[in-house]
Amino acid sequence: MSDLANPTTNDKECGGCASSVCHTGNLARLGIDTTGSDYVVALAGNPNTGKSTIFNQLTGLRQHVGNWAGKTVARAEGAYRYGEHRYKVVDLPGTYSMLSTSVDEEIARDFILFARPDVTVVVLDANRLERNLHLALQVTEITDRVVLAVNLIDEAKRHGVTVDERALAREMGVPVVLMAARTGQGVQQLSQAIADVASGSYPLRARRAAYADAQLQSAVEVLVGQINRAFPRLPNARWVALRLLEDDASIIRAIEDGTLGEIAPAETPIDAAPSSPSTLVQISRGQASVSPSV
Amino acid sequence: MATNASELIKSASKLRGEIGGDLHDRLTAAIYAEATTIADSSIERGGVQSRVRFDTVLDRLLTSRLFGFPVMILMLTVVLWLTIAGANVPSAMLGDFLRGAVYDWLHAGARALSAPWWLSGFLIDGVYLATAWVISVMLPPMAIFFPLWTLLEDFGYLPRVAFNLDRLFKRAGAHGKQALTMMMGFGCNAAGVVSTRIIDSPRERLIAIITNNFSICNGRWGTMILISTIFIAALAPPAFASLIAATSVAAVAVLGIIFTLLVSALLSRTMLRGEASSFSLELPPYRPPRVWQTIYTSLIDRTFIVLKRAIYMAAPAGAAVWLISNIYIGDASIAVHVINLLEPVGWLLGLNGVILLAYVLAIPANEIVVPTVLMLTLNAARSTLAQNGVMIEFDEAAQTTQVLTGLGGWTILTGLNLMLFSLLHNPCSTTIWTIWKETKSVKWTTVATLLPVVIGILVCLTTATVARLFFNL
Numbered sequence: 001m002s003d004l005a006n007p008t009t010n011d012k013e014c015g016g017c018a019s020s021v022c023h024t025g026n027l028a029r030l031g032i033d034t035t036g037s038d039y040v041v042a043l044a045g046n047p048n049t050g051k052s053t054i055f056n057q058l059t060g061l062r063q064h065v066g067n068w069a070g071k072t073v074a075r076a077e078g079a080y081r082y083g084e085h086r087y088k089v090v091d092l093p094g095t096y097s098m099l100s101t102s103v104d105e106e107i108a109r110d111f112i113l114f115a116r117p118d119v120t121v122v123v124l125d126a127n128r129l130e131r132n133l134h135l136a137l138q139v140t141e142i143t144d145r146v147v148l149a150v151n152l153i154d155e156a157k158r159h160g161v162t163v164d165e166r167a168l169a170r171e172m173g174v175p176v177v178l179m180a181a182r183t184g185q186g187v188q189q190l191s192q193a194i195a196d197v198a199s200g201s202y203p204l205r206a207r208r209a210a211y212a213d214a215q216l217q218s219a220v221e222v223l224v225g226q227i228n229r230a231f232p233r234l235p236n237a238r239w240v241a242l243r244l245l246e247d248d249a250s251i252i253r254a255i256e257d258g259t260l261g262e263i264a265p266a267e268t269p270i271d272a273a274p275s276s277p278s279t280l281v282q283i284s285r286g287q288a289s290v291s292p293s294v
Numbered sequence: 295m296a297t298n299a300s301e302l303i304k305s306a307s308k309l310r311g312e313i314g315g316d317l318h319d320r321l322t323a324a325i326y327a328e329a330t331t332i333a334d335s336s337i338e339r340g341g342v343q344s345r346v347r348f349d350t351v352l353d354r355l356l357t358s359r360l361f362g363f364p365v366m367i368l369m370l371t372v373v374l375w376l377t378i379a380g381a382n383v384p385s386a387m388l389g390d391f392l393r394g395a396v397y398d399w400l401h402a403g404a405r406a407l408s409a410p411w412w413l414s415g416f417l418i419d420g421v422y423l424a425t426a427w428v429i430s431v432m433l434p435p436m437a438i439f440f441p442l443w444t445l446l447e448d449f450g451y452l453p454r455v456a457f458n459l460d461r462l463f464k465r466a467g468a469h470g471k472q473a474l475t476m477m478m479g480f481g482c483n484a485a486g487v488v489s490t491r492i493i494d495s496p497r498e499r500l501i502a503i504i505t506n507n508f509s510i511c512n513g514r515w516g517t518m519i520l521i522s523t524i525f526i527a528a529l530a531p532p533a534f535a536s537l538i539a540a541t542s543v544a545a546v547a548v549l550g551i552i553f554t555l556l557v558s559a560l561l562s563r564t565m566l567r568g569e570a571s572s573f574s575l576e577l578p579p580y581r582p583p584r585v586w587q588t589i590y591t592s593l594i595d596r597t598f599i600v601l602k603r604a605i606y607m608a609a610p611a612g613a614a615v616w617l618i619s620n621i622y623i624g625d626a627s628i629a630v631h632v633i634n635l636l637e638p639v640g641w642l643l644g645l646n647g648v649i650l651l652a653y654v655l656a657i658p659a660n661e662i663v664v665p666t667v668l669m670l671t672l673n674a675a676r677s678t679l680a681q682n683g684v685m686i687e688f689d690e691a692a693q694t695t696q697v698l699t700g701l702g703g704w705t706i707l708t709g710l711n712l713m714l715f716s717l718l719h720n721p722c723s724t725t726i727w728t729i730w731k732e733t734k735s736v737k738w739t740t741v742a743t744l745l746p747v748v749i750g751i752l753v754c755l756t757t758a759t760v761a762r763l764f765f766n767l
Binding site: 048062099104127129130131133134136137138155160161162163164165167168171172182207209210211213215216219222223226227229230241242244245246247252255256258 | 298299300301302303305306307309310312313317318320321324325326328329330331332333335336337338339491492578579581584591594
């Protein structure tokens with residue numbers, strides 16, 4: 001895998017051990033060299049939560065970072081190597097929701113929906129956790145393969161706010177990493193969490209918002225059945241059903257022209273699969289040699 | 295598959311009718327409730343929130359109706375003053391070194407190699423000299439200005455400026471987010487045009503694209519700072535010279551904001567009629583900037599990138615200047631012919647033929663206008679003087695002021711109008727290309743390109759006429 005010898009990595013210690021077992025796998029920043037990546041990682045999150053800072057920390061690139069909302073309008077790509085796998089990172093524009101209203105929000109949503117990254121890191125501002133979780137809950141509707149990066153914990157600490165990462169991980173059913181990306185704190189842990197989700201060794205049970213409304217629930221069930229018939233391998237039928245009920249024009253277009261079918265994976269749908277590592281690895285897009293660690 | 299799909303859409307629209315229309319709100323409410331539950335169980339609050347109060351107090355000051363704008367203008371002036379005062383000495387030293395010592399060495403070397411006059415002229419007096427001018431007049435101010443600007447950005451001040459301007463943009467019938475894209479334009483207009491993607495209404499986005507050029511970009515800050523130092527500051531007592539220069543640049547920048555608002559209002563009432571849409575602007579928290587890292591990255595990322603671009607553009611422009619100054623048609627060089635041709639128009643605008651020719655040569659990049667003006671002035675003066683049988687030796691390291699006032703016959707009106715014209719003229723070629731890529735419309739690209747020039751010509755014509763009628767300039 002790692003035929004590219006990188007002087008900054010200490011490969012000896014990590015020999016041939018798999019990333020899920022070996023926790024000392026060093027992070028090697030690969031800059032813009034995204035060739036031969038095993039996994040694709042998307043960085044999503046509300047504006048000004050530090051996505052670009054994390055992107056730079058992971059890839060060693062210097063994507064311009066600014067303290068304001070709306071700094072990144074197009075997506076930036078970079079890469080890093082962690083353990084024995086190479087990861088391509090895509091920095092998405094900041095967005096408040098997955099219901100696209102402007103070009104930058106649409107870029108973020110379409111990427112998560114149609115490009116189907118292996119891992120989506122949702123970056124949250126620890127100071128505004130509640131509002132940021134709003135987006136995280138929308139992302140977990142689309143995909144299970146999520147890591148929550150709670151950033152700016154240093155700032156939160158000054159404001160007297162502490163985040164309990166284990167409670168949050170339990171509630172959300174996905175890994176949570178506390179970060180102060182500006183100083184590099186948590187970057188190693190984040191790469192480990194990404195590796196765990198990518199390889200399928202983390203038991204994902206992503207939380208989905210419950211809709212108490214019985215009428216709505218039965219409507220969703222009817223539609224999910226029809227969606228599964230029309231697009232048998234679609235991983236997020238429930239989310240599509242809700243968008244249909246909301247009369248989302250771009251989703252209706254995607255159904256009419258068949259683009260929605262293209263986002264289906266080659267094998268079993270995630271919704272139907274048990275979250276055991278082997279199955280998750282199997283259904284993650286058949287890129288390179290995504291072999292489960294034994 | 296296709297029948298399944300159309301069935302799906304049909305039954306979706308039927309179910310949509312059954313469950314009621316406010317689904318979006320209900321879903322949002324459900325997700326919010328969920329988010330609140332999760333957040334409550336995983337957040338602990340405690341301790342005195344003194345920093346929060348500090349943030350609030352600062353916000354009240356920086357975004358207040360009374361102090362918001364004065365503080366903004368004060369900050370801008372201070373940043374510019376630090377730039378101008380700080381850049382004076384290093385600029386002079388760099389100039390002495392590059393246009394004095396190195397220039398002489400190069401010529402000595404060329405003589406030692408007995409290179410033909412046209413080759414050493416083309417390479418040393420053309421390509422090298424233009425590059426040397428660009429580096430010596432642009433590097434010091436940029437190396438001071440960009441880090442300071444980035445520090446303000448890191449701290450979280452720029453969004454507050456946008457917040458203050460939001461009201462005005464709304465009144466102009468434009469999108470409040472245009473305040474943000476305008477702030478981006480103060481770095482680079484091409485980047486500013488791309489950043490208008492955050493505006494969802496096509497009408498308001500076009501307004502933001504067309505008016506972005508009124509934000510002084512990286513390339514033009516240098517021109518402004520230089521011209522104000524030479525002409526405006528010269529009027530003031532030496533102790534206040536830098537401060538006066540800084541104030542005048544700040545005034546031009548504010549004038550740019552005023553033009554942005556006026557043209558936005560004009561467009562939203564004529565070609566791009568419509569209502570302003572509302573949005574919420576999030577004020578980021580104040581963050582203590584990491585000073586050294588900011589200085590390092592803004593030097594590497596902005597200063598050197600802008601400088602590199604300027605050098606790439608300056609080298610061919612220098613070659614062009616040397617060629618048109620040394621190829622003679624009849625008894626004068628091409629440059630002198632063109633300058634004489636443009637002179638009447640230039641005079642009307644309170645500028646001169648040299649400046650207009652420089653603007654034609656500098657279409658690729660605003661950064662090189664002043665260096666081009668300086669080289670053209672030197673070359674034109676040299677050939678005119680030579681015509682009259684006077685052969686004077688130039689000290690190539692001569693101060694910029696002497697070159698322009700002594701040889702170019704510049705007055706304060708020329709300086710003022712050059713600053714105005716630099717604010718109000720066509721976008722650089724990169725920006726024009728970006729506008730085309732973003733709008734895919736010949737019509738709007740043309741409007742965005744020509745509108746500022748037309749305004750610039752009208753404004754310069756007015757100031758020149760007024761100055762000549764009432765102040766005998």
